[in-house]
Amino acid sequence: MSPVKSASAQRAAGPEVVRRQVNLFDLQRQKARLGAEIEARIDKVLDHGQFILGPEVSELEEDLAAFAGVKHAIAVSSGRDALIMALMALDVGPGDAVFVPAFTFSATAGSVASVGATPVFVDVDPLTFNMDAADLERAIARVKRDGALTPRVVMPVDLYGLPADYAAIGAVAAASGMQVIADGAQSYGGEAGNKRVGALAPLTATSFYPTKPLGAYGDGGAIFSDDDALADAVRQIRHHGRAGDGDEALRLGMTGRLDTIQAAVLQVKLAAFEHELGARRRLASMYDARLKDHVAPPVIPQGFESAFALYTVRVKNRDAVRAKLQEEGIGTGLFYRIPLHRHPAFSHWVRGDEHLPVSEALADDVISLPIHADLTDEELDYVVAHFLAAIA
Ligand SMILES: Cc1ncc(COP(=O)(O)O)c(C=O)c1O
Known part of the structure; x- marks a missing residue:
């Protein structure tokens, strides 16, 4: 996929470039x-x-x-x-x-x-x-x-x-x-x-x-x-x-x-849930196919099916990637920025000799992309194009 232009370059490029607003979740469409x-x-x-x-x-x-x-x-x-x-x-x-x-x-x-x-x-x-x-x-x-x-x-x-x-x-x-x-x-x-x-x-x-x-x-x-x-x-x-x-x-x-x-x-x-689950899974496999050469898609072991509450991948410079997507009208989520043993409310249970390296690394680099039953294929393509540009 060819890299997309920045928001300002796109605006300069003329009216054919549509800037979208793609939210992480969208309950209004489900309401419709x-x-x-x-x-x-x-x-x-x-x-x-x-x-x-x-x-x-x-x-x-x-x-x-x-x-x-x-x-x-x-x-x-x-x-x-x-x-x-x-x-x-x-x-x-x-x-x-x-x-x-x-x-x-x-x-x-x-x-x-x-x-x-x-x-x-x-x-x-x-x-x-x-x-x-x-x-x-x-x-x-x-x-x-x-x-x-x-x-x-x-x-x-x-x-x-x-x-x-x-x-x-x-x-x-x-x-x-x-x-x-x-x-x-x-x-x-x-x-x-x-x-x-x-x-x-x-x-x-x-x-x-x-x-x-x-x-x-x-x-x-x-x-x-x-x-x-x-x-x-x-x-x-x-x-x-x-x-x-x-x-x-x-x-x-x-x-x-x-x-x-x-x-x-x-x-x-x-x-409507069975239909919505199917839609989420279809969108997840579309993301998988488009992203797999650039980031590791979510791992779903043999015999497992995810409900895809979230579609989450790991990226370097996560906060910068997120800011770039935000500029393009794309909502993302950080689940979770802080592992539990770093929360002030739980600090008195932390012994100090916990060794939780995977949780700590994930907290630094996960990002969740829009996924919900009413997300369109065009919106997914828009997210993917800007995501690939942001991580390039
Ligand atoms: C993993 C996990 N556990 C528990 C909860 C708590 O659910 P609720 O917000 O309905 O209390 C949530 C909700 O966000 C969650 O994601």
Whole structure:
């Protein structure tokens, strides 16, 4: 592909050069497709008035569980709350170690802190950017050697939509008698070995934050499990520890329910989700084909499918590349600029002898390019042309 001219050169070149605005996400176009149906569903909720745990919530839960191929889906207030409630269902608390990747959103470790447990940071694989099972073994051995904490849970993250290696991580966790909670905040719709996210770990948390592949019009999330007892526990926890209509608190809980209005929005979006996932995957393979001679495309191991919440590559001089794309009207994202062990809020858990070189290197050079179901091929070409010019 020939290099493109700079923004000023293009403007000088004449009117045939179209400057576009290509946002990282674009919910307005999705609204143009689905808005009328969403408004009609919201109206129905306003009419029946069951704003908390209305019928749309349980209908959505059935559809979410069926899509994921799992017995239970419990709709909750956010992705972070889903992680907290999953930890609460396993009675994780002070003195417990929860192993999290160092390269993720802060909520992964934040949820651990919320139940009084201690996050232990694990490095990620340089190809998939997901938790490295070998480094997990090292981190577990260190915690055991220290003797101060009880290893309880491993919490891998499905970064950018790609499921973590649950087969390898589950084996390491089981060898130490630990449970696995999947942080699938970015990966609803992802797959590994013919199973979908939700069915890959005993407990999975996802997020319906508006820009996630399946996003609400506000905060929301869900917990998935095949285990009846864990699902019951989560249902109680999200509703003040109460069971059904009972007013007795059977266990400690929280206000952790998904609003009925958000459930109604998600019902419409879930009906379109398979199509949207297909569109994201098609765009990702177009990016792969156009970028592969210049940068390494995201690695999707054999048998895995990403939900492509984000399309992320590594580049040198990342911040300069980002600024150039910005000049051309192209929105990009930095997920994540700071590995977890460098966040001030988590500094008191940092021992100083962590060795997390992959997470640190990624934080310096990842950049996410626009990807969403309504991105056009012409827009993708525009992004690619300017990206290649910016990295040249
Ligand atoms: C990996 C990860 N974990 C947890 C969360 C928290 O989800 P929410 O924003 O719905 O609380 C997010 C959301 O951005 C995330 O990306």
